[in-house]
Amino acid sequence: MTPPQKPQHSSPVHAEAEPAPPTRRSFFAVVAAVLAGSLAVLTPIGIGIAAFLSPLFRRTATSEVRVALLEQVPDDGQPRCFPVVADRDDAWTRYPAQRIGAVYLVRRPGEEKPIALTAKCPHAGCFIGYSESDELFKCPCHTSAFNLDGTRVRGDQEVAPRGMDELQVDVRQIAGPEGANVSEIWVRFVEFQTGVKERIPTT
Numbered sequence: 001m002t003p004p005q006k007p008q009h010s011s012p013v014h015a016e017a018e019p020a021p022p023t024r025r026s027f028f029a030v031v032a033a034v035l036a037g038s039l040a041v042l043t044p045i046g047i048g049i050a051a052f053l054s055p056l057f058r059r060t061a062t063s064e065v066r067v068a069l070l071e072q073v074p075d076d077g078q079p080r081c082f083p084v085v086a087d088r089d090d091a092w093t094r095y096p097a098q099r100i101g102a103v104y105l106v107r108r109p110g111e112e113k114p115i116a117l118t119a120k121c122p123h124a125g126c127f128i129g130y131s132e133s134d135e136l137f138k139c140p141c142h143t144s145a146f147n148l149d150g151t152r153v154r155g156d157q158e159v160a161p162r163g164m165d166e167l168q169v170d171v172r173q174i175a176g177p178e179g180a181n182v183s184e185i186w187v188r189f190v191e192f193q194t195g196v197k198e199r200i201p202t203t
């Protein structure tokens with residue numbers, strides 16, 4: 001007699017594989033990919049914005065400017081006034097050959113290099129004149145007076161809070177026509193704040 005057969009179980013139906021739970025490693029990979037993508041997009045934008053705004057932060061108050069020939073300033077101690085002409089940058093625009101100020105050059109007897117004093121009054125910015133009869137610089141706005149070296153005649157009694165602003169001077173030799181050397185006077189032009197005792201560049 002054959003033994004009773006065990007009932008055959010039908011083969012199980014394969015359930016759909018469930019997605020594996022996200023691991024910590026895959027989480028960091030996603031974060032890294034998002035960061036890399038953001039950087040790739042934002043970096044050129046940031047560079048573009050910086051390039052667009054950079055003129056607003058550019059320093060333009062200092063220029064080396066040729067103001068005269070040495071032969072135009074004899075060493076007789078008398079001041080001579082010269083315009084300061086240079087290109088001016090105004091944010092995104094450049095204006096060539098603009099008058100940005102004026103300087104007095106004074107060359108004392110026997111001296112090769114003159115001193116340069118800006119003609120802008122340190123009190124409120126008026127143009128300082130020169131009185132030949134008094135041999136003094138005089139500001140027409142509030143009567144401040146300055147000696148030929150730019151110091152205040154009455155010291156702290158003057159309205160101007162400091163003496164005239166002296167600029168750095170350089171005498172440069174260049175080859176002139178017919179092989180002769182020509183001496184040029186260059187100044188390092190700086191604008192200073194008015195109305196304060198200290199000499200503070202404006203930008």
Ligand code: FES
Binds near residue numbers: 124143160
């Ligand atoms: S602006 Fe020169 S004394 Fe006032």
